[in-house]
Structure formats: structure tokens, C-alpha cells
Amino acid sequence: MAMSDPVVTRFAPSPSGHLHLGHAYAAMVAHNAAREAGGRFLLRIEDIDGFRRRAVYEEAIQEDLRWLGLEWDGPVLRQSERGEAYAAALDQLRDLGLLYPCFCSRADIRAEVADSVHAHHGPLGPLYPGLCRGLSLDEAQTRVTEGEPHALRLAMDRAIEVANERAGGPLFWHDRDAGAVEARPRDLGDVVLARKELATSYHLAVTVDDAFQGITLVTRGDDLFPATHVHRLLQALLDLPVPEYHHHRRITGADGQPLATRDGATALVALREGGWSPEDVREAVRPATPRKS
Ligand code: GLU
Numbered sequence: 001m002a003m004s005d006p007v008v009t010r011f012a013p014s015p016s017g018h019l020h021l022g023h024a025y026a027a028m029v030a031h032n033a034a035r036e037a038g039g040r041f042l043l044r045i046e047d048i049d050g051f052r053r054r055a056v057y058e059e060a061i062q063e064d065l066r067w068l069g070l071e072w073d074g075p076v077l078r079q080s081e082r083g084e085a086y087a088a089a090l091d092q093l094r095d096l097g098l099l100y101p102c103f104c105s106r107a108d109i110r111a112e113v114a115d116s117v118h119a120h121h122g123p124l125g126p127l128y129p130g131l132c133r134g135l136s137l138d139e140a141q142t143r144v145t146e147g148e149p150h151a152l153r154l155a156m157d158r159a160i161e162v163a164n165e166r167a168g169g170p171l172f173w174h175d176r177d178a179g180a181v182e183a184r185p186r187d188l189g190d191v192v193l194a195r196k197e198l199a200t201s202y203h204l205a206v207t208v209d210d211a212f213q214g215i216t217l218v219t220r221g222d223d224l225f226p227a228t229h230v231h232r233l234l235q236a237l238l239d240l241p242v243p244e245y246h247h248h249r250r251i252t253g254a255d256g257q258p259l260a261t262r263d264g265a266t267a268l269v270a271l272r273e274g275g276w277s278p279e280d281v282r283e284a285v286r287p288a289t290p291r292k293s
Contacts, residue, residue, distance in 0.1 A: 007039030008216045011065070011072070012206070014046045015057035017261035019064045019268050022221070022251040025285040029248050030219045031070045042213055043072035047080045048198060048205055054080070064268045068278045077213060079205050086200035089208050089238055090152065090193065096237065098159045099193065101140050101150040102132040120189065123226035127189030128153065153190040160186060163236035173232045176217075176246040183232040191230055207231045211240035222247040223258070251285055 009030040013023055034041035043065070047054050058076075065072065093099050104112075113119040113126045120127040132140070133155065144150060163171060171183040185191075193204045200208075210218055210231075218228075225247045235242050250258040259266050271281065 006216070007034050007037035008042065008214050009034040009039065009219055010042040010044050010210070010213060010215050011070075012044040012046050012209075012220075013061055014049065015051050015054045015061060016049070017057060017267075018060055018270075020259050020261065020266040021268070021271075021281065021285055022259040022266075024064070024068060024268055024281050025251050026219070026221060026248070027065060027068065027070050028282070028285070029246070031072075033217055033219055033246070039216075040073040041070070042074060042077070042215070044077045044209060044213065045079065046202075046205070047078055048200055048202070050080070050198075060269060064272075067268070067272060068281060077209065079200075079209065082205065082209065082212075083199050085208050085212060086194070086204055089204055089234075090200075092238055093154065093159075093193070096159075096162055098155050098162065098237065099152045100133060100135070100155055100190075101144050102128070102153045102190075102192070103143060103148055103150045104128075104131050122187045122189060124188060128191075130190065133190065149196040151192045151196065152194040154193055156186055156188075156190045159233060159237060163233050167236055171232050171236055173228065173242055174244050175228075176244065178247075181228075183229045185229040185233040188226060188230050203227060203230050203234065207234040207238070207240065210243055211235070211238075215243050217244045217246060219246045219248060221250045221258075223250065249287075 011023075011027040011030045013019065013027075019027075031041045033039075043062075045054075045058050045061070047058070051057065058078075062076075090099065108131065109126075109128060112129045112131060116129060119129060132153070135143075172180050173183060175181050191201070191203055193201050195201070206227075228245055228247070232242065234240070253259050253266065268281065
């Protein structure tokens with residue numbers, strides 16, 4: 001990124017429940033990084049899963065952010081309205097010969113992984129053992145035409161070859177803490193990029209939308225560090241710009257585990273109703289400051 005480029009960050013929650021202290025911290029990191037640089041802070045609702053109560057939670061998210069004083073710039077982007085952009089990206093990858101249909105159910109994959117002494121495990125769980133990778137084009141095409149439910153997977157080894165050829169060598173991204181990081185997407189295997197019931201996946205939607213929104217600095221929890229390797233690969237394959245990344249710590253609860261949406265106790269709405277102020281929230285997530293219980 002050139003020094004003169006404006007900083008554009010985003011907060012990208014899924015509307016699957018109420019925001020908690022961990023979300024507040026993530027939103028503050030993104031907001032502050034933009035404001036300190038005189039840049040823009042955007043809001044994206046990651047609702048590709050068709051959450052049943054999407055509208056209710058989206059409204060609550062906006063209310064929580066306003067209460068915290070985290071005003072976003074411009075219109076809200078909703079992933080549920082971006083199907084065409086994801087389909088176009090899938091077409092690009094298909095034209096490169098990098099997608100294949102996978103007919104395995106989750107149970108098929110689990111059974112294969114359990115049976116195989118050679119199963120590989122990546123940072124986000126066992127890797128797809130490649131059952132459908134070897135299907136002949138004819139067989140795959142026939143099963144697709146017959147309407148058999150399938151997902152679309154990225155042929156990882158080939159995708160890395162194509163990307164490295166284009167880049168003239170290995171891919172890197174710049175991380176605010178880790179510095180130059182070499183992308184190692186192979187560790188995630190043949191990731192799913194679309195499913196029958198979902199015309200995109202997290203990996204594809206996030207990569208396409210970060211580019212669409214002109215995000216120059218992606219801030220997110222350090223649990224998503226492994227995913228960035230895949231996103232960097234997709235950027236190379238889809239000719240998208242490469243933002244800078246900052247993977248921040250996650251806020252933990254009394255048990256030392258990162259907060260999750262199901263831990264309603266730290267929901268911002270509950271804290272607010274219990275008398276907390278936005279300043280109390282800021283204090284609670286400040287590093288090395290004992291958290292209020
Ligand atoms: N929607 C993701 C989440 O709520 C964040 C996506 C991202 O930052 O890449 O965890």
C-alpha cells in the first residue's frame with residue numbers, strides 16, 4: 001500500500017446473535033485504525049448463511065455500534081445481496097480449471113478421515129481427503145447434470161501453481177504484527193468455495209468483498225490467521241488487490257476461552273441494561289486491565 005492511500009477498514013459481523021465484548025473490541029480496533037489515519041470505517045453484514053433472525057440481529061448490531069460511538073461510513077454492505085459478484089468470481093476460477101464438484105457428505109468425509117492413517121490435519125481441522133478430486137470429468141459432469149447435490153472445491157495444488165506462476169514466485173502478505181508472511185494455503189487443503197445451499201463460502205465472499213469495498217487494512221481476530229493464507233491465494237487468482245492485515249487478540253472470558261456468541265453474559269445489550277457505559281466497555285477490553293465481571 002502506498003503511504004498516500006487512505007486507510008479503509010471494516011467490521012464484518014455475522015448476524016447470528018447479539019454482539020459481545022469480543023465484537024466490541026474487534027469493532028474498536030477497526031474503527032480506531034481508520035480514524036487515527038483519517039481513513040474510513042465500513043460495516044459489512046456477513047449474512048450468507050441465511051440466518052433466520054438476520055434483520056433483528058442486524059438492527060441490534062447497528063444499535064450497539066452507535067451506543068459505543070463507532071459510527072461507520074457509507075452504506076452497510078450485506079453479503080446476502082452480493083450473489084452475482086460471488087458467481088462471477090466462481091466463473092473466473094472455473095475458467096482457470098481450478099474448481100471441481102465434490103459430492104461427499106460431511107459423514108463421508110468424517111468416515112474417510114477416521115479410516116485413513118494418512119489423513120492430514122490443518123490448523124482449522126482435518127483436510128479434505130480428496131475423494132472427489134480424482135473423478136473423471138465425464139462422471140462429475142453427469143452427476144452434476146443429474147442434479148446430485150455437490151459443493152465446489154478449489155483444487156489447491158493446481159491453484160498454488162497457477163498463482164505462483166502469475167506472481168513469479170511465492171505469495172506474501174504484510175501483517176502489522178508478523179511482518180511479511182508467506183502464504184501457505186496448502187495447509188487448508190481443497191477448501192469449499194460454494195455449497196449447494198450456499199452460492200459462496202466465507203473464504204470467497206470475504207476476499208471478493210474486501211476488494212469490492214476497497215479495504216486497505218483487514219483487522220480481525222487471530223483465530224482467522226490461517227484463513228488469510230487462502231484469501232491471499234484467491235486474491236492472486238482473481239486479480240484482486242492485497243490489503244494489509246492485522247490479526248488481533250481475542251477477548252477471553254473467566255474460563256480463559258475466547259468469548260462466543262452463546263455466552264450471553266457479555267452481550268453488549270445485557271451489559272448496557274445492567275448499567276454499563278461505553279467507557280466501561282472500553283475499559284473492559286483494554287489490554288492488561290482486569291476485566292469487570
Ligand atoms: N464474519 C466473521 C466473523 O464474524 C469475520 C470475517 C473477517 O473478519 O474476515 O467472525
